[in-house]
Every structure is written in structure tokens, then in C-alpha cells.
Amino acid sequence: MTSSKKYVYAFEEGDGKNKMLLGGKGANLCEMTQIGLNVPPGFTASTDACNAYLEKNQLPPGLMDEIRTHMAALEKKTGKGFGDAKNPLLISVRSGAAMSMPGMMDTILNLGLNEVSLKGLITQTGNERFAYDAYRRFIQLFGKIALNISDEHFDERMVAIKRKYGAPQDVDLNTEHLKELAGEFLAIVQRQTGQAFPQDPFVQLEIAVGAVFRSWMGKRAVDYRKQFRITKAQANGTAVSICTMVFGNMGNDSGTGVGFTRNPGTGENVIYGEYLVNAQGEDVVAGIRTPKAIAEMEQEMPEIHRQLIQLRSRLESHYHEVQDFEFTIEKGILYCLQTRNGKMNARAMVRTSVEMFHQGLITKERALLRTEPAVLEQLLVPQLAPNFHAKSLAQGLSASPGAASGKIVFDADTAETRGRAGEKIILVREETKPEDIHGFFQAQGILTSRGGKTSHAAVVARGMGKPCVSGCEQIVINDQLRSAKVGDTVLREGDVITIDGGTGHVYAGEIPTVEAEFSEEMNTLLGWADEVAALKVMANADSPVDALRAREFGAMGIGLCRTERMFNATDRLPIVQEMILAETLEERQAALDRLLPIQRADFKGIFKAMKGLPVTVRLLDPPMHEFLPTAAQLELEIAHLHQLRDTIKALEDLPETLKMLNPKLYQQYADGLTPLMGALGTFKKSHMEDEVIAKKEKILKKVRALAEVNPMLGHRGVRLGITYPEIYSMQIRAILEAAALCGKQGIEIYPEIMVPQVATVEELKRIHSYVQRIRQEVRATHGIDVQFKFGSMLEVVRACMRSGRMAEIAEFFSFGTNDLSQATFSFSREDAENKFLPFYNETGILEDNPFEVLDIKGVGQLMKMAVQNGRVTNPDLKVGICGEHGGHPGSIRFCHHIKLNYVSCSGPRVPIARLAAAQAKLLEDQYREPV
Numbered sequence: 001m002t003s004s005k006k007y008v009y010a011f012e013e014g015d016g017k018n019k020m021l022l023g024g025k026g027a028n029l030c031e032m033t034q035i036g037l038n039v040p041p042g043f044t045a046s047t048d049a050c051n052a053y054l055e056k057n058q059l060p061p062g063l064m065d066e067i068r069t070h071m072a073a074l075e076k077k078t079g080k081g082f083g084d085a086k087n088p089l090l091i092s093v094r095s096g097a098a099m100s101m102p103g104m105m106d107t108i109l110n111l112g113l114n115e116v117s118l119k120g121l122i123t124q125t126g127n128e129r130f131a132y133d134a135y136r137r138f139i140q141l142f143g144k145i146a147l148n149i150s151d152e153h154f155d156e157r158m159v160a161i162k163r164k165y166g167a168p169q170d171v172d173l174n175t176e177h178l179k180e181l182a183g184e185f186l187a188i189v190q191r192q193t194g195q196a197f198p199q200d201p202f203v204q205l206e207i208a209v210g211a212v213f214r215s216w217m218g219k220r221a222v223d224y225r226k227q228f229r230i231t232k233a234q235a236n237g238t239a240v241s242i243c244t245m246v247f248g249n250m251g252n253d254s255g256t257g258v259g260f261t262r263n264p265g266t267g268e269n270v271i272y273g274e275y276l277v278n279a280q281g282e283d284v285v286a287g288i289r290t291p292k293a294i295a296e297m298e299q300e301m302p303e304i305h306r307q308l309i310q311l312r313s314r315l316e317s318h319y320h321e322v323q324d325f326e327f328t329i330e331k332g333i334l335y336c337l338q339t340r341n342g343k344m345n346a347r348a349m350v351r352t353s354v355e356m357f358h359q360g361l362i363t364k365e366r367a368l369l370r371t372e373p374a375v376l377e378q379l380l381v382p383q384l385a386p387n388f389h390a391k392s393l394a395q396g397l398s399a400s401p402g403a404a405s406g407k408i409v410f411d412a413d414t415a416e417t418r419g420r421a422g423e424k425i426i427l428v429r430e431e432t433k434p435e436d437i438h439g440f441f442q443a444q445g446i447l448t449s450r451g452g453k454t455s456h457a458a459v460v461a462r463g464m465g466k467p468c469v470s471g472c473e474q475i476v477i478n479d480q481l482r483s484a485k486v487g488d489t490v491l492r493e494g495d496v497i498t499i500d501g502g503t504g505h506v507y508a509g510e511i512p513t514v515e516a517e518f519s520e521e522m523n524t525l526l527g528w529a530d531e532v533a534a535l536k537v538m539a540n541a542d543s544p545v546d547a548l549r550a551r552e553f554g555a556m557g558i559g560l561c562r563t564e565r566m567f568n569a570t571d572r573l574p575i576v577q578e579m580i581l582a583e584t585l586e587e588r589q590a591a592l593d594r595l596l597p598i599q600r601a602d603f604k605g606i607f608k609a610m611k612g613l614p615v616t617v618r619l620l621d622p623p624m625h626e627f628l629p630t631a632a633q634l635e636l637e638i639a640h641l642h643q644l645r646d647t648i649k650a651l652e653d654l655p656e657t658l659k660m661l662n663p664k665l666y667q668q669y670a671d672g673l674t675p676l677m678g679a680l681g682t683f684k685k686s687h688m689e690d691e692v693i694a695k696k697e698k699i700l701k702k703v704r705a706l707a708e709v710n711p712m713l714g715h716r717g718v719r720l721g722i723t724y725p726e727i728y729s730m731q732i733r734a735i736l737e738a739a740a741l742c743g744k745q746g747i748e749i750y751p752e753i754m755v756p757q758v759a760t761v762e763e764l765k766r767i768h769s770y771v772q773r774i775r776q777e778v779r780a781t782h783g784i785d786v787q788f789k790f791g792s793m794l795e796v797v798r799a800c801m802r803s804g805r806m807a808e809i810a811e812f813f814s815f816g817t818n819d820l821s822q823a824t825f826s827f828s829r830e831d832a833e834n835k836f837l838p839f840y841n842e843t844g845i846l847e848d849n850p851f852e853v854l855d856i857k858g859v860g861q862l863m864k865m866a867v868q869n870g871r872v873t874n875p876d877l878k879v880g881i882c883g884e885h886g887g888h889p890g891s892i893r894f895c896h897h898i899k900l901n902y903v904s905c906s907g908p909r910v911p912i913a914r915l916a917a918a919q920a921k922l923l924e925d926q927y928r929e930p931v
């Protein structure tokens, strides 16, 4: 019984959009043919045929009849004969599924070669060596794929022949050698299969089609589908495309090459690519001869060059995308073998988006959608030079993107001194603390051996736009010796290293970097993004300098200003410490009174920098002990001071001891001892060890008193504000007075006061009462009723559960997803990323790092509920996110979906977030929450 089902489609008739039926390659060949490109003629046997084959383990009835009919048409079109002795038609038999699975399935080239057509190929090409080379390749490929003969048998003969004729490479074998090799290959087939190599080209074709279908179920392909989770709905079986072989090595009117419709490195609107005259495709790849730039073709083959220029316009006006295409010229005729969307770097993506829109090739929407937001990072921070070759010394977490080189320095003070002196510095610490901040300012980059992507170092570095590698546990730092070890390598202070915060790699020595560039095209594209997006994009910035920089990146306000960074600047840390060490309220108030004008000036600076835009200032968040040295450090310093004091004491007693033990000797040295004792007195006075020891011991006592087992869950945030109302009061006053002063100067400002770590509505009410009181006091003294918003961080699970009540007091919420993720998972944000999280990710327990990619299924659900309940109380409630996820494109899509008003992220991520926010809006109808 013959089947009436149609399995085979000529390139002229197949539906170029039906990849499920014709495979990506087949559909592409059909589409190219139908838009009038000169594609070598051919046809495609469908995936239906593949599935029918796999079901019965034989080609479905009627398939070979259809193939024969199409082969006859091919012979007619090409004027060549299949198996012909003079002008043979050779074909390729190619696999291709709906989803691209590069190299996972089989393809056979030069099918149709046999002892007869070989002669024809020699006549056609006038190149006997080439013909035999093609023949021996075909026998091996066919033997392996269609006849299941292991490559080893062929490879062994190849090695033997090369040895026999002293040929180092395949290309060194001459025609006679290749003839001999082809003979040996035919013998291998005979031996391994018990039958001669099939000479009938149709028998070859039938076996080859079956073999390609079978390769769909080959181990490689099955594993690949499993790994990349390719389902049957995405790709079901492989199609087989049968395509006329064309040869670029038929003389000087032939050639082969690859092209891009625009320059993929710069985006420039010119054809780009390379070609070789009288060569086959693989010669370009093998690099045996150096290809020439397509521009040179204008001289060498002007007519073909003209056709290529035409081809480029045709491809772009059809595909509306930059194309990467392959071509072959056979005896003066240009064939296009393949085309696909070109892969480009970020710079080229941005430029082509803008230019293709202006040329009317794409819409604004398409221009915004075709670039992956994350790739913009390449343009926003310095990168390692693309062609560098260096072995990485160690790898930590990619905590803040960008690359930097500099001399190692192990403490913030030295970093500050050497940095100020103009040296390039990388601050290398086990972990950083807020008091290291002055070192950050002067360092090119930061490397820590402990801590995650939301550790202090990571967050601060990101805010400053400085590269940071955190949690690089292979590096063992010895602060005392001022050195670090990575395996056997010892790194000393002053040695140069390079860090790549985008990959987490650390390199010895200096590696060249390329600078960031914020082009005009980028501005244009992001301007379009802002017109489309519903989400506003704010920045996390803590200083006027960072605020201005964020503004340059297009930030629409400051979504999070962490005030603790201001506390840590060198000129104020001693006052902050005084405040912490105060025994009485009066003492504390005295210190706060000194801090007030400083904070006021800080806020004024930020408000001014962000004039016209909102600035959310967060009241103090970290626990107090973070502003003091560690107990271990203090104990060490105190022990050294005690030693010093004992030594001085012993020296002071020296004259008396000497007098007692040896009066004669004493007499002899008495004169010399007097100035020595004088110098000792001066030294003692200037060092005042007793006083210093007492001071340090007082701090130590306080540090011990403040020590907590779980500081992240301890006395911090609003809890500090409630137990020490004077601290928050000072900050609130500083904010409102700064606002009043700006108001007097006519500066348009939109301040917002935000309370961290809130868990209960009573906490929020309490702080709100301070705010109301101080507002009235400021009105009384400055005569201005400052307008501002009062809001709460939502970073404690309970606050999310109680958001309906919170919204009675708060005018806005900001999700602190760093702490909220920590709390929801009960994973320490300081430790999880370099302890068990990588293992969780590798073994599939967790798909992503929840500190980097918002956990929509858990944390996201809390957020969604909190937004909904909050807006039931107050429909105008403004809601945003200021955790690190605010700069992550996938997380931004979810933020758009749950109708947040804004995202806030570090300055250099602002452009990424702007593009992601626009894409979230454009793709909102397709969005599905992961379940």
C-alpha cells in the first residue's frame, strides 16, 4: 500500500515559517529560496517522515518515491546527473530540528560520489587531488554515520599513510596518497560490513536519510535535549534537507566566504566579512590560507561584490535584523548557503537598533526588544581587553562588574594613603566593614576572601560602580605578614593583580582593560525605553558624587540612600564612636549635636544633586558595633600597648637597678643615662599608653556588650531608633532642615524618609511621631513646612504579612529584597553564597542564586501579597524595590507584573534596568509567573 501523505517539500514550496515540520535549516532554506536568493536547489523531507521512520524503524512508504521525483527535478534544475560520469550532481544530506542543536545530529556531504562520478568531479573541477580528498572524506563520513563504522578504523589508516609518506598534516598528502587512502577506506567498509561500499547513489541516499533520522535518537542528541530541556512541543524529530553541493574551489572564478550585513563589532552600516578565492568552506575555518576582507572583493570580483551588496539589503529588508550569512561562488555564480540573525556585541546591538529604526527597517518596539538588557553592562563599566590571554589565579563571586588592575593593599588606611598619592590600588581584605569606606574611595577595585554578593563590600562597591570580587575563598590573607596565598602563589603588598568583577576571576599582574562608553545611540535607545516603561528607575546612592553619576546614567531619583556610609567617613567616625560609647543621654546628645550639621550638609548635597527628583533617605540601619573595631583587633592592640608600657617601665627602672647591682658601672654610665631617661620621658608623654589603654578598654567593654550571636537579626534598624530615639531624631532633623534650607534657596526637592527593618505597625507609628514633632519644630525655626513622604522598608517577613496596617502610616513601601530573601529562606546573606548555594545550584535544588535573581515563587509571592494588601488600605501607595534584585532584568519583569511603581539599583545598572523596564511593559501580555 502506498501512502498518500506528503513528506517532501521543494525549497520553492515549503513554508519558511514551519520549523516544526521542516526543521530550522529546512525552513530557512525554503524562505531564502522564496525571497529570491540564489540558494543551491534542494528539498526537505519533513519531521513527520522522521517520526514515521522512528516508529517502524524503516522509511515510510512513498518517501523514497517522493525523493526520487525531487531528485529528478534537481537534475533538471542543475543540469547535472546524480552519479554522472561527466557532470555529477553531488548533494549534502543535512539534519535540522525546530530548535537549533548545533553538532548534535548528523550531516553527510558530497553524497553521490562513487567510482564513476569521481571521474566526473575530476573533470568538473580539474582538480584530481580535491576529488580524491572529497571521496575519502565522504567514505569515512558515510561509513561512520550511515554504516556505523567507528572512526578509529579510518583514523588509523590516515595516521599510517601520513607516517608512510612523511606528511605531517592531511594537507601534505598528494593525489596519489589520497588515492591510496580512498582505496584503503573502501576496504575498511568491505571488512566491517561484509559488503562493498554502496556505489548506487540512490542506495547511498536511502541509507543516509535513515541514518540522519536515527541521529535524532542518538545519545548526543538525547542528552542535549535533556540538558536544555527541549520538549516535544518545541522540537519533535529532525527533518532532512537535501541540498545541491556547490564548490568554491573550481578555479579563480570560484570562492567561499562568510558575511555580516553590518559590522558586528561596531554596528557600522557596512558589509563585513571574509572570503577566499578558489577554496571550500572548510578552508576558511581551517585557517590554512588567510581570508581577505570582503571590501577587497570590489577589486578582485567586482560583479560578485555588487551582488553581495544587493544580497545584504535583501536579507535585511526581509529579516529586519542583521544577518550572518555564508556564501559560495561556483564558476562566477553566487550562492547563499545559510543566513541567521547575527550575533553582535553590546555596542553594535545598540547602534544597529537606533540606525535600523531610522532606516525604517524595524519599529521602536523591536529596537527596544532585540537587545538583552544585561549585555549593556559591557558598555557601562571597564572590561578586560577582549583578546587577552591569562590564566586566572583564583575565582570568587562576581560581586560588582568591571575590571581593574592595581597594587595589592591589605588595609583601608594604606589604600587611602597610596591611592591619594596617585597609585592604583586593589583593596584586598578578608571581608570589609563600614569603617573601610575611605579605602574604597581610593581603590580601583575590591577583593575579599569572604562574604556574598550582598556583603558589605559587594553592596558598597556596586553603589560606587567599582569592580569587586567577593568570597574568593582560595585566597588566604595574612594581615600580619601583609601577604596572601593562593595555593603555592604568594602575593605581597604592592604586587599587581587584576580583578574582573563580572566573572569573579582574579589574575596576577596587569591585564589591559577597555573603558566604558555611554554613546549617543545608547542615550537615544534608553530615551525610547523611558517613554515606554511603566516602572521608574531609581538609583541606590549614598553621596552627592554617586547621585550625580547615577543621574548621568538616567536615574529618575534616589530610591535608597544608606545613611550609614556617611557615618563612616573618616572625619565623622570618631564622633559616631563617641556617640556609641556615651554613658549618659547627655553625652550621647552632645555627640549627636556635633553630627547634626554634618548630616544636614550631606543631605543638602544629595538633594541639590538630585534637584527636581525624589530622594529616599533611609534612617540608620546597621548594628552599632559595626562602627567600632572588632574585639579581636582591640585585644591585640591592648596587648601591644601593655607590652610597650612594661618595656618603658623596665627602662625607667634601669638606672636604679644598675646602681644597686653595680654602683661602679653605674658611675661610669651615669652621664649617658640622663639624656636617655629624658628621651624616654618625652616618648612616654607623647604616647600616653595608660590613657590609650583605658580608652581602648572602654571600647572593648562596649564592643563586648554590643556583641550579638545573630547581629543580622539583632539590635539594628528601627529597633535602634526606638531604643535610642535621639539618634533617629537627629537624622530626621538633619533631613528636614536640609530640605528647609534647599527650599529657601528655591531648589526643588522631593525628600522621603524611610525606616528600615520594620516588623510591626507600632514601630512605624513611633518613628512617625518623632517625624511629626520634628516637622513642627523645623517649621517653627525655619518658617517652612517641609513636604515629604514617610515610608517603610518591607524587608522583614512580618511586615509583608501586615502591609495592610503598615499602609495606614506609610505613604510608600520599598522592598529590601536582600534582607527579605535572607529572612524568607533563612539563608545568611553573608555566608550562603560561598558555602552551600553553589552546590544547591549545581545539583538543581535551586535554579538560581536567590540573592541575585528574585525568588518569584517564594519572596515574590510575599511581595505580591504585600502590594495588594497595602493598596487596599491606600490605593495611591507608592511601592518600589531597593534590594539588589532591582537591577536584575528577570526580577524587573516581575516587579512590573505586580505593579510596583519603581525599581532602585546601583548607578551603573540603571541603564540596564531602564531597558528591562521597557521590555517588561512591551512583553507584559506574554508574562507568566513561574509556578
Ligand code: PEP
Pocket: 459, 560, 562, 621, 795, 815, 816, 817, 818, 819, 820, 882, 883, 884
Ligand atoms: C535590603 O535589605 O534589600 C536593602 C536594600 O537593605 P540593605 O542591603 O542595606 O540591608
Ligand code: MG
Pocket: 756, 795, 816, 818, 819
Ligand atoms: Mg536591608
